[in-house]
Each structure stands twice: as structure tokens, then as C-alpha cells.
Amino acid sequence: MTLVPTLTELELDAMTELVNLGVSNAATSLSELVREEVILSVPKANVVTREQAIANLREHGAKRLVAIHQDFDGDIRGRALLIFPEARSMELIRALVGAELSPDDIIELEQEALAETGNILLNGCLSTIANSLERNLKISLPEVIHGEGTDFFYPNSDAHETVLFIYINFTVKQRDIQGFLAMILDLPSLVMLQKLLDAYIERSTGESRASDHAG
Amino acid sequence: MAYTILIVDDSKLARMSVAKVLGTLHPDWKRVEAANAAEALSQTRELSPEVVLVDFNMPGKDGVTLAAELRALDPRISVAVISANRQTEVIKRAEAAGATFLPKPVTASALADFLASIPGQRTADSR
Numbered sequence: 485m486t487l488v489p490t491l492t493e494l495e496l497d498a499m500t501e502l503v504n505l506g507v508s509n510a511a512t513s514l515s516e517l518v519r520e521e522v523i524l525s526v527p528k529a530n531v532v533t534r535e536q537a538i539a540n541l542r543e544h545g546a547k548r549l550v551a552i553h554q555d556f557d558g559d560i561r562g563r564a565l566l567i568f569p570e571a572r573s574m575e576l577i578r579a580l581v582g583a584e585l586s587p588d589d590i591i592e593l594e595q596e597a598l599a600e601t602g603n604i605l606l607n608g609c610l611s612t613i614a615n616s617l618e619r620n621l622k623i624s625l626p627e628v629i630h631g632e633g634t635d636f637f638y639p640n641s642d643a644h645e646t647v648l649f650i651y652i653n654f655t656v657k658q659r660d661i662q663g664f665l666a667m668i669l670d671l672p673s674l675v676m677l678q679k680l681l682d683a684y685i686e687r688s689t690g691e692s693r694a695s696d697h698a699g
Numbered sequence: 700m701a702y703t704i705l706i707v708d709d710s711k712l713a714r715m716s717v718a719k720v721l722g723t724l725h726p727d728w729k730r731v732e733a734a735n736a737a738e739a740l741s742q743t744r745e746l747s748p749e750v751v752l753v754d755f756n757m758p759g760k761d762g763v764t765l766a767a768e769l770r771a772l773d774p775r776i777s778v779a780v781i782s783a784n785r786q787t788e789v790i791k792r793a794e795a796a797g798a799t800f801l802p803k804p805v806t807a808s809a810l811a812d813f814l815a816s817i818p819g820q821r822t823a824d825s826r
Binding site: 493494497498500501504505506508509511512515521522524525526685688689690691 | 709710711712713715716718719722756757758782783784785786787788789803804
């Protein structure tokens with residue numbers, strides 16, 4: 485089993501808080517789009533292996549999934565994914581484009597609506613993270629893929645890559661839509677992320693956390 | 700007069716970050732922290748803070764619900780609900796609960812404006 489470097493409790497707290505900020509900002513934009521309130525749960529973040537990430541998705545009972553992903557590059561590089569159970573993705577699209585559309589129209593708009601939603605949420609998160617960590621990230625265009633956990637987390641398998649897995653629940657127009665956010669990071673990126681989070685914590689609180697890294 | 704201010708957020712980092720800003724604005728104020736609504740209510744009963752800053756998105760009870768309960772407990776408490784979620788619904792609910800809405804991350808100037816707006820000195824017997 486691959487040894488996953490972990491983040492300290494406060495680093496994970498900081499990361500969760502950044503994702504929370506990003507998603508909340510994105511929810512504001514999303515709610516303007518659907519003209520309804522978008523209700524968010526508190527995100528839960530954890531650093532896991534690819535295997536655990538796949539198992540996490542299974543645990544939540546979703547088999548067929550749809551993922552929107554965007555790659556980012558800079559001091560930290562990796563892939564951010566927004567994942568929904570496929571069955572709920574149609575609900576999301578209906579919320580976005582309106583229920584009055586014919587099934588054919590919805591199918592035609594599906595890719596576009598998913599890409600747009602993913603773009604709002606993922607860009608919201610990534611740009612909040614980049615700005616807070618005072619780094620610039622180049623973010624690719626969104627791509628939509630349908631499949632299972634293994635399809636998302638084993639693109640070109642590198643055993644040393646870790647997944648920052650974030651579980652979040654959001655409700656749009658009374659439709660309960662669970663979503664998962666994940667960031668696949670290679671080992672050097674996770675180490676860099678940890679450094680940047682420490683610097684961010686220091687800036688935010690005025691306290692140095694360097695001593696937390698014993699061992 | 701030095702006030703007691705309660706900071707409610709499930710994120711320790713967020714509490715530390717608000718505490719830092721407060722420290723620069725009012726170093727003489729007593730700062731107390733709570734990680735959830737239950738803690739916030741018991742701290743409020745015990746310490747009667749004049750000001751409470753509440754995070755909106757918390758596990759269990761959300762910040763607006765807590766704000767309303769705090770105001771019901773003591774209508775003199777000035778409450779601000781803090782969130783990056785600036786949806787009209789959230790802002791409206793916060794205001795309906797008698798709280799001020801502050802966008803997250805909280806800047807020193809936004810917090811200073813809110814604190815300047817709170818009612819003036821309390822009489823000695825109110826403590």
C-alpha cells in the first residue's frame with residue numbers, strides 16, 4: 485500500500501476553509517444562473533489514495549457517475565474534478581435550463597450545461613485557492629466524462645499521486661444533488677501545497693506553524 | 700468600554716483569522732471562541748457577550764438560525780453573520796434574524812464598520 489503524506493489538522497482545516505470559500509462564491513454565481521437558492525453543506529476534506537477515493541465514491545452508493553474535470557498547472561499541478569451520480573445530473577440540468585425543455589433538447593444541452601456548472605464551481609474553488617495561497621494557476625477548459633470511479637482516478641496511473649477528496653452536498657431548487665469534489669495531486673504538488681497552506685495559515689493568524697511538522 | 704466578543708466558526712483557522720483582525724482593531728476586547736451553535740449558546744449564557752460573529756455554513760445549525768436564537772436570548776446582542784455565500788436569500792435571512800451580513804473573508808475595514816455601527820455603551824447594570 486502506498487504511503488500517503490497527510491496534512492496536519494490545521495492544514496486540512498485551512499484547505500477545507502478555502503474550498504468552502506470557493507464553493508460558496510461559486511454557489512452565489514450558480515444561484516444567479518438558476519435564479520434559486522443553492523444550499524451547500526459544509527465540505528469534508530481528506531487526503532486519500534486513488535483506491536480510497538474510488539472506494540469513497542462507492543460508499544456513497546453511486547455507480548454510474550459523471551465528472552467534469554479541469555487541469556491546473558503552476559507551482560501546484562493536477563486535476564480538479566466535480567463528480568455527480570449520473571442519475572442526478574439530469575436534475576441539475578433541468579434546474580439550470582428549465583423543466584419545460586423536451587428530453588431531446590435536454591440531451592443536446594447536457595454536455596454544455598454540465599461543463600458550465602463544473603466550470604463555475606471548479607474555477608471558483610481553484611481561483612480562491614490560488615489567490616489565497618498567492619500563487620497563479622493556469623486552468624484548462626472543462627471536459628465532461630461519464631463512467632465509474634476507476635475511469636476518473638486512473639487516467640495514467642502513477643502510484644504516488646494522491647487525491648484530496650472533498651464531499652459536499654448541494655441542493656438546487658429543492659432537488660437534492662450530491663456532489664464530490666476531488667483534486668488529484670502528485671507528491672511534489674502535495675508537498676508544495678502543504679508549504680503554501682502553512683504560509684497562508686501564518687498570514688491569516690500571525691502564527692508560525694512550522695513546529696507542527698515534526699516527523 | 701471593553702466589550703466581550705464571541706467568534707463562532709467550525710473552522711479553527713477561520714476563528715484564528717477573525718481573532719487576528721479583531722486584535723488589530725480592538726486589542727482590549729475580550730475574545731471568546733466557539734466551534735458550533737451549542738457551544739455558542741452556552742458561552743453566551745455564561746459570558747453575555749455584546750457582539751457575536753457567526754459563520755453561516757456550519758455543521759448542524761447554520762449561522763442564521765443561531766443568530767436568531769442568540770437574539771432571542773438577548774436582543775441587545777449585536778450579531779454579524781459571515782459567509783462567502785452572498786446569495787440574496789442568505790443575506791435576506793440574516794437581516795430578518797436581526798443580524799448584519801458580512802462577506803467572507805472578513806476584511807479589517809468591513810469589521811470596523813460593523814463594530815462602529817453597534818449601539819453604544821451599555822449601562823453598568825446590564826452586565
